Amino acid sequence: MPDPPSPTPRRTALTGVHEDLGASLTDFAGWLMPLRYGSETAEHNAVRAAAGLFDLSHMGELAVTGPDAAAALDYALVGQLSALQPGRARYTMICAEDGGILDDLIVYRLAAQEFLVVANAANTSAVFLALRERAAGLDAAVADQTSDYALIAIQGPLSARILASLTDADLDQVRYYSGHPAAVASRPTLLARTGYTGEDGFEIFARPQDAERIWAALAKAGAPDGLVPAGLAARDTLRLEAGMPLYGNELGPDVTPFDAGLGRVVKLDKPGDFVGRAALEEHARAAPRRVLVGLTGQSRRVPRHGYDVLWDAAARGRVTSGAPSPTLGVPIAMAYLDADVATQAGSTAAGAASSKGRLAVDVRGKPEPAALTPLPFYRRPA
Numbered sequence: 607m608p609d610p611p612s613p614t615p616r617r618t619a620l621t622g623v624h625e626d627l628g629a630s631l632t633d634f635a636g637w638l639m640p641l642r643y644g645s646e647t648a649e650h651n652a653v654r655a656a657a658g659l660f661d662l663s664h665m666g667e668l669a670v671t672g673p674d675a676a677a678a679l680d681y682a683l684v685g686q687l688s689a690l691q692p693g694r695a696r697y698t699m700i701c702a703e704d705g706g707i708l709d710d711l712i713v714y715r716l717a718a719q720e721f722l723v724v725a726n727a728a729n730t731s732a733v734f735l736a737l738r739e740r741a742a743g744l745d746a747a748v749a750d751q752t753s754d755y756a757l758i759a760i761q762g763p764l765s766a767r768i769l770a771s772l773t774d775a776d777l778d779q780v781r782y783y784s785g786h787p788a789a790v791a792s793r794p795t796l797l798a799r800t801g802y803t804g805e806d807g808f809e810i811f812a813r814p815q816d817a818e819r820i821w822a823a824l825a826k827a828g829a830p831d832g833l834v835p836a837g838l839a840a841r842d843t844l845r846l847e848a849g850m851p852l853y854g855n856e857l858g859p860d861v862t863p864f865d866a867g868l869g870r871v872v873k874l875d876k877p878g879d880f881v882g883r884a885a886l887e888e889h890a891r892a893a894p895r896r897v898l899v900g901l902t903g904q905s906r907r908v909p910r911h912g913y914d915v916l917w918d919a920a921a922r923g924r925v926t927s928g929a930p931s932p933t934l935g936v937p938i939a940m941a942y943l944d945a946d947v948a949t950q951a952g953s954t955a956a957g958a959a960s961s962k963g964r965l966a967v968d969v970r971g972k973p974e975p976a977a978l979t980p981l982p983f984y985r986r987p988a
Contacts, residue, residue: 618663619756619814620821627835635727637664640837649840650932653803656832657762659824660841662809663817666730667751668723668737674744675719677878682740683711684863684886686876690715695783695800698871699863700733705885706859707866709733710851712800714785722751722785722796722811726853740881756817760824760833761807761844763986768828769808773797780808791816791823802841804848805986843929846938849900849982855911855926856898856940864889865942867898867981896923897948900983901967903937904975909967910939916966916973917947925967931983938983939967939976951978 615638629640652658676688685698695714699707709729714722725733738748766777775788785798793816801807812820851857863872872886915923928939951965966973
């Protein structure tokens with residue numbers, strides 16, 4: 607029998623706005639999302655120089671509430687969420703028993719017994735089911751509230767200036783990785799200073815019925831400063847330059863946090879057991895077999911996801927993400943490389959230079975020289 611037709615992708619509260627703006631729309635994790643509005647390079651550069659406006663309503667929002675909510679998350683996730691103060695947020699992960707990453711998450715503590723877990727769109731259902739299973743027997747409820755939210759991000763060095771005229775929040779008091787109730791465009795929101803671009807910025811959790819008003823107000827306020835709507839394509843090159851991992855590329859069930867260079871998020875010193883503890887303790891003690899590295903292409907040909915990384919003409923790694931860098935003007939990539947090769951190639955600029963000619967990426971059958979480059983490729987000016 608033929609496969610059943612794919613279901614129609616879900617529309618966000620802003621899909622009509624994107625259509626009116628002439629966006630190229632694509633099915634992304636079951637959602638109809640803007641890929642670009644015109645030039646993805648122009649959108650990328652606007653975020654680096656001024657500000658960009660993103661619809662992130664495809665992300666999953668899961669509420670964990672009740673007297674045992676903190677204990678449930680301490681057991682379910684690798685971080686110690688019970689230590690998080692109300693109003694603060696934390697980057698963390700949910701892992702399987704073998705230490706493989708099921709998803710990377712941001713968790714906001716809204717109140718003593720109330721948390722908001724933000725999951726990647728493709729993993730929302732799996733994370734919901736895992737959280738519910740891991741909270742069994744505890745006085746904690748897990749609810750999928752994705753349909754209750756629209757999520758709008760404003761990112762870029764001028765984002766605070768643009769947003770300041772539209773909110774009652776004192777943005778100087780909104781710290782990085784925090785989230786607070788605030789009015790934006792006279793509508794109630796959860797206003798968070800978080801993002802996925804390497805720039806300062808804010809993510810605005812709003813009611814779907816308020817999304818168009820908030821988007822229009824931000825677009826109008828930011829237009830004189832060069833704010834533009836930005837799609838998934840620009841978001842991907844921005845996060846790549848910032849060295850931020852993407853689930854399905856750098857992260858996945860066959861990758862542990864230690865493989866990805868993110869062992870710091872695993873709190874092995876927290877009290878009590880948590881899912882994956884034994885396996886992750888073993889990974890923490892063991893020498894890494896592979897290392898996530900940055901590569902800068904030495905030609906114009908771009909390393910892409912899945913391409914082999916070569917050392918002395920032998921495949922010793924695999925590209926996880928790659929693209930032309932609009933900011934740097936050269937091809938860049940992240941890749942998993944065998945640990946011994948990463949050591950030989952070196953992790954400094956001098957080491958990268960000495961490896962020239964030995965390190966390459968197989969780009970459609972032709973070895974293209976590459977240089978090992980410390981991550982991130984880009985840091986915003988202080």
